[in-house]
Amino acid sequence: xxxxxxxxxxxxxxxxxxxxxxxxxxxxxxxxxxxxxxxxxxxxxxxxxxxxxxxxxxxxxxxxxxxxxxxxxxxxxxxxxxxxxxxxxxxxxxxxxxxxxxxxxxxxxxxxxxxxxxxxxxxxxxxxxxxxxxxxxxxxxxxxxxxxxxxxxxxxxxxxxxxxxxxxxxxxxxxxxxxxxxxxxxxxxxxxxxxxxxxxxxxxxxxxxxxxxxxxxxxxxxxxxxxxxxxxxxxxxxxxxxxxxxxxxxxxxxxxxxxxxxxxxxxxxxxxxxxxxxxxxxxxxxxxxxxxxxxxxxxxxxxxxxxxxxxxxxxxxxxxxxxxxxxxxxxxxxxxxxxxxxxxxxxxxxxxxxxxxxxxxxxxxxxxxxxxxxxxxxxxxxxxxxxxxxxxxxxxxxxxxxxxxxxxxxxxxxxxxxxxxxxxxxxxxxxxxxxxxx
Amino acid sequence: xxxxxxxxxxxxxxxxxxxxxxxxxxxxxxxxxxxxxxxxxxxxxxxxxxxxxxxxxxxxxxxxxxxxxxxxxxxxxxxxxxxxxxxxxxxxxxxxxxxxxxxxxxxxxxxxxxxxxxxxxxxxxxxxxxxxxxxxxxxxxxxxxxxxxxxxxxxxxxxxxxxxxxxxxxxxxxxxxxxxxxxxxxxxxxxxxxxxxxxxxxxxxxxxxxxxxxxxxxxxxxxxxxxxxxxxxxxxxxxxxxxxxxxxxxxxxxxxxxxxxxxxxxxxxxxxxxxxxxxxxxxxxxxxxxxxxxxxxxxxxxxxxxxxxxxxxxxxxxxxxxxxxxxxxxxxxxxxxxxxxxxxxxxxxxxxxxxxxxxxxxxxxxxxxxxxxxxxxxxxxxxxxxxxxxxxxxxxxxxxxxxxxxxxxxxxxxxxxxxxxxxxxxxxxxxxxxxxxxxxxxxxxxxxxxxxxxxxxxxxxxxxxxxxx
Numbered sequence: 001x002x003x004x005x006x007x008x009x010x011x012x013x014x015x016x017x018x019x020x021x022x023x024x025x026x027x028x029x030x031x032x033x034x035x036x037x038x039x040x041x042x043x044x045x046x047x048x049x050x051x052x053x054x055x056x057x058x059x060x061x062x063x064x065x066x067x068x069x070x071x072x073x074x075x076x077x078x079x080x081x082x083x084x085x086x087x088x089x090x091x092x093x094x095x096x097x098x099x100x101x102x103x104x105x106x107x108x109x110x111x112x113x114x115x116x117x118x119x120x121x122x123x124x125x126x127x128x129x130x131x132x133x134x135x136x137x138x139x140x141x142x143x144x145x146x147x148x149x150x151x152x153x154x155x156x157x158x159x160x161x162x163x164x165x166x167x168x169x170x171x172x173x174x175x176x177x178x179x180x181x182x183x184x185x186x187x188x189x190x191x192x193x194x195x196x197x198x199x200x201x202x203x204x205x206x207x208x209x210x211x212x213x214x215x216x217x218x219x220x221x222x223x224x225x226x227x228x229x230x231x232x233x234x235x236x237x238x239x240x241x242x243x244x245x246x247x248x249x250x251x252x253x254x255x256x257x258x259x260x261x262x263x264x265x266x267x268x269x270x271x272x273x274x275x276x277x278x279x280x281x282x283x284x285x286x287x288x289x290x291x292x293x294x295x296x297x298x299x300x301x302x303x304x305x306x307x308x309x310x311x312x313x314x315x316x317x318x319x320x321x322x323x324x325x326x327x328x329x330x331x332x333x334x335x336x337x338x339x340x341x342x343x344x345x346x347x348x349x350x351x352x353x354x355x356x357x358x359x360x361x362x363x364x365x366x367x368x369x370x371x372x373x374x375x376x377x378x379x380x381x382x383x384x385x386x387x388x389x390x391x392x393x394x395x396x397x398x399x400x401x402x403x404x405x406x407x408x409x410x411x412x413x414x415x416x417x418x419x420x421x422x423x424x425x426x427x428x429x430x431x432x433x434x435x436x437x438x
Numbered sequence: 439x440x441x442x443x444x445x446x447x448x449x450x451x452x453x454x455x456x457x458x459x460x461x462x463x464x465x466x467x468x469x470x471x472x473x474x475x476x477x478x479x480x481x482x483x484x485x486x487x488x489x490x491x492x493x494x495x496x497x498x499x500x501x502x503x504x505x506x507x508x509x510x511x512x513x514x515x516x517x518x519x520x521x522x523x524x525x526x527x528x529x530x531x532x533x534x535x536x537x538x539x540x541x542x543x544x545x546x547x548x549x550x551x552x553x554x555x556x557x558x559x560x561x562x563x564x565x566x567x568x569x570x571x572x573x574x575x576x577x578x579x580x581x582x583x584x585x586x587x588x589x590x591x592x593x594x595x596x597x598x599x600x601x602x603x604x605x606x607x608x609x610x611x612x613x614x615x616x617x618x619x620x621x622x623x624x625x626x627x628x629x630x631x632x633x634x635x636x637x638x639x640x641x642x643x644x645x646x647x648x649x650x651x652x653x654x655x656x657x658x659x660x661x662x663x664x665x666x667x668x669x670x671x672x673x674x675x676x677x678x679x680x681x682x683x684x685x686x687x688x689x690x691x692x693x694x695x696x697x698x699x700x701x702x703x704x705x706x707x708x709x710x711x712x713x714x715x716x717x718x719x720x721x722x723x724x725x726x727x728x729x730x731x732x733x734x735x736x737x738x739x740x741x742x743x744x745x746x747x748x749x750x751x752x753x754x755x756x757x758x759x760x761x762x763x764x765x766x767x768x769x770x771x772x773x774x775x776x777x778x779x780x781x782x783x784x785x786x787x788x789x790x791x792x793x794x795x796x797x798x799x800x801x802x803x804x805x806x807x808x809x810x811x812x813x814x815x816x817x818x819x820x821x822x823x824x825x826x827x828x829x830x831x832x833x834x835x836x837x838x839x840x841x842x843x844x845x846x847x848x849x850x851x852x853x854x855x856x857x858x859x860x861x862x863x864x865x866x867x868x869x870x871x872x873x874x875x876x877x878x879x880x881x882x883x884x885x886x887x888x889x890x891x892x893x894x895x896x897x898x899x900x901x902x903x904x905x906x907x
Contacts, residue, residue, distance in 0.1 A: 001763065001764050001766050001767045001770075002762035002763055002764070002767055003767050003770060003771075004512070004513050004515060004705070004850070004851045005770055005771065005774045005850050005851065006851065006852070006853040006854075007774065007777075007778075007853060007854055011854050012774070012777060015777055015778075015854060016777060016781075018781060018784055018785075019777070019780040019781045019783070019784045020780075020784060021780070021797075024773055024777075027776060027777065027797060028654075028686075028776070030654040030655075030656040030797060031654055031656070031682070031686050032656065032658065032659055035659070035686045035690040035691050036685065036686055037684065037685055037686060037687065040684070040765040040769065041684050041765045041768060042555050042765070043552055043555055043556075043760065043764055043765040043768065044761065044764055045764045045765065046761070046762055046764025046765075046766060047761055047762055047764065048762075049517050049762065052517065052521075052758060052761050052762045053517060053520070053521065055761060056521040056524075056754070056758055056761070057521075057524060057526070059526075059541045059544050060521075060525075060526025060527050060541050061541065062526075062540040062541035062544060063526050063527070063530050063538065063539055063541035063542055064534070064538035064539075065525055065526060065529045065530070066529075066531070066534070066538075069531055071533060073733065074532070074533075074733070074746070075531055075532050075533065075746070077529075077531070079454065079455065081452065081454050083485055083486060086486075087485075087490075087493075089519065090489070090490070090493040091498050091500040092493040092494070092497065092498040092500070092501060093493055093498070093709070093710055094498065094514065094519070094707045094710075095498030095499040095500050095501075095708065096496050096497055096498040096710045097504070097509050097511060097708045097710070097711065098708070098710065098711035099496075099710060099711070101497070101821075101822075101825070101831050102887070102889075102890045103822065103825060103882050103885035103886070103887055103888065103889065103890075104496070104497040104825055104830070104882075104886070105495075105496055105710075106492075106496070106886055107491075107492035107493055107494065107495035107496035108492075108496045108710040108711075110439065110441065110492055111489070111492050111710075113441070113901075113902070113903070114441055114443070114903070116901055116902050117441075117443065117476075117902040117903040118476075118477060120902045121473075121474075121475055121476040121477065121905075124473050126902075127899075128901070130711070131712070133567035133571060133712075133713075133749075134567070134744055134745050135745065136742075136744060136745040137567070137571075137744055161733070162732040163732050163733050163734075163742065163744075163746065164745070165732065166731070166732035166737070166742035167742050167743060167744060167745065169742075170578065170729070170742050170743055171611070173578070173581075173613075173741075174574065174577075174578055174581070174611050174612045174613050175611060175612075175613050176613045216469060242471065243471070243475060244465060244471055245465070245469050245470065245471050246469055246470065246471055246472075247471060247473050249473070250471070250472060250473060259745070266528035266529065266751075267528070267529065267530065267531050267532065268527065268528050268750055269527065269530045269531075269532050269539065269542045269746070269747060269750040269751075270532030270734070270745065270746025270747045270748070270750055271567070271713070271744070271745075271746060271747065271749040271750050271751065271752075272713035272749040272750075272751060273745070284899065284901075291899075291901060292901070293895040293896070293899050293900055293901050294895070294900040294901075295890050295891045295892065295894050295895035295900075296890070296891050296894070297887045297888035297889060297890050298880070298888040298889050298891075299887075301887055303887045303890045304890075305890045305892055305895050307892065307895040307896050307899060307901075308896055309896070310896070312603075313570070313603040313604050313606075314602075314603040314604075314836075316603070316607070317607060317616075318607060318609065318610045318616040319610070320603070320607040322607065322611070323570040323571075323573065323574055323604050323607035323608040323610075323611050324568070324570055324571075325568065325570045325602075325603075326567075326568035326569060326570070326701065326708070326711055326712040326713075326714040326716075327568070327711055327712045327713075328567070328709075328712045328713045329709050329712045329713075330707075330709030330710060330711075330712065330713060331709075331712070333709075333710065337485065337489060339477050339478075340442050340477065340478050340485050340488070341452045341454065341482065341485050342452070342454060342477070343450075343451045343452065343477050343478065344475040344476070344477045344479065345451055345479075346451060346452065346454055346455065347475070347477060348475070349455050350455060352458070352462065352465075353455065353458045355463050355465075356458055356460050356462050357458075357460050359460075359463045360460035360461065378469060395535070399535075399538075407533055419455055419458075422459060423459040423460050426460070
């Protein structure tokens, strides 16, 4: 049996006596007899570290690791610089709690302040929080920020990620507010449909950029239409996209949210990822979650603290802007280290290379008879192709060479390329797809 | 200490990516970013030193005793971290074909099975990313159940006034009206107050047991029976599960839904505020409402609270821990968490007032009201002074039903010597409060910075670095 309890059997006896108990049962006397367990739990016997390593490694090896991943759809396989893992493994970061005690938590607080600054520059927004669980919950929390008076309805584009829509729907079910889905047409939000759905009951419109199909939406125009009807405009953006493309602020958004997993986090079977949330100044006090601010200590030094806590559950209880307590702090640290390592040039390069390679793969795939782009719009690093054969046939062929192919979607296959895919690998993938289509 | 932006030098960089080996795409003017991107420009040496310096200004469980009540700051085994970093887990795409993710499925299935056994539940979801997220999910299960029965008048959730702030906040997010009931003089549920609050509009009761004052509510069977009798469901907030694993199970006490904090009871690290994992377990009749993923599971209706499957790597760490401890070790952890707390309480109760003079579970609450009246030294002053002894302050001013509260949770992974030293520090501070109160008002004296001006921080919020553009 493994154990992390330091005290010896003798010490335990002495401590029990000192505390005034004759036995363990005596100490647990408040637990009703009928529920006090008399038998051990039906769990396996404990293991030594050596054994548990073997057992868990064996389980890990039951997964297939693909050498090349041409699939995104909410989980993006970018290169993670070595230093990111070393910094985030530092025990002082890893094993600390939420930095309530500012005097001994300046390291965590400053790293969050730097992260907030980076999210603001990336999105063009005025204020960022310290993180929420993921991009989907960020979009769901943003709904609540905009609801005011009669304006209770949220609109979301059908071209957003299905999980984002489902999570928003769940949060709306919770509060009893309405979520309506604006239909998509040709892989993009249907502008006419949006116009017809806007009225003075609409609190906000949520748009994903680029959308689930990889298409770059006409965000400025959609935002203008939402604003003209008095609704707030929320954009859910891939942060990698923002390194080189128009920011939510430049598109007129009031709130920017998204999943920052592409900034240094492994795809890891879906988590932990990182929900970022940033907003215009006037929405600052509606933001959920932790926010770090700058102030001075009693000697006049610049220091950082958790601030604007009057919004939060531990103060406001049922009137809080959200119930969020734990967030994704270590993931925010990860994103901060990643962005500090990549710098402006490195981040732009990762984004530009991903985009260029996606366009290269698309053009090569489209040379295969029967393969074509499903939609005509501009795209970043994801795109949908129509295929002459079933996606499964193609993916089975690719899997034999260790390549995870595009995701089967309604109109064909949704592909994603990052800077990690070499031209040679992309050519190999194209050859295999061609063979499978023949 | 300088911010990373203040260390930046134009043109400096880390060399990470190769040259692009495909033709560069032309970005259309109308789509291109015009705003400057103010990320720091640093060499790798500087990145490394910057974050190392920051880490020296942080306090983790590995740095010293961390008796932060209600947070269960137990030791975070390093093997968990190594296992969660295996490429066989980190390099797996959440949308891979099912037959390529047998290992991930096994992690989820095994952990579900073990957590069901530990809690007495029948099914578990791992989607919730933290405790509060689990509360929200669990309450939505309760809501879904009542709605599915056509019982739409059940709008009220009963919560004791000693509860964590997340409980009422989660109930509001789930669309319930919060009925707060006051605790009895013994710190437990006042059965009369509960009886008065119950009715045919009761959706359920949210409870931690042991509760937030560290006591096991011995009326628990009566309480859950009363709630069930009026048609309500019972929600177990697993924040304090670390006291009773292998000793008693919420499922046997009459609870229908539970959430657990893997980052408390199951040794996964808190990471400076996350990522955690707040799996929700439920009885058989609620299993059909457990959340699924629209994309990964192809769910077309029902609940979903997070993309994909939740904070998967945190689940890997928790499974590693459960396998290491096994049936005996899990119980041993809880028994020693309670033993350590009672031992430390017994060492302090001759000096400090305890909020409740009764056997505690994994934590105890001290009431410094009298000390403050006598010396002017507050719970905050004592907490800050502990920093000078190398001890992380306990939870302050919680639960709200105790004045000048300090809530101490030692956890099972601390040695007797550590508890003795911390108790000695507490006792020295009690004396100091009577002899040199001023020194305590200005504590800590050995930390990298002094007490921050929080009022100014909130009044004139500076929430990002100003680049002057």
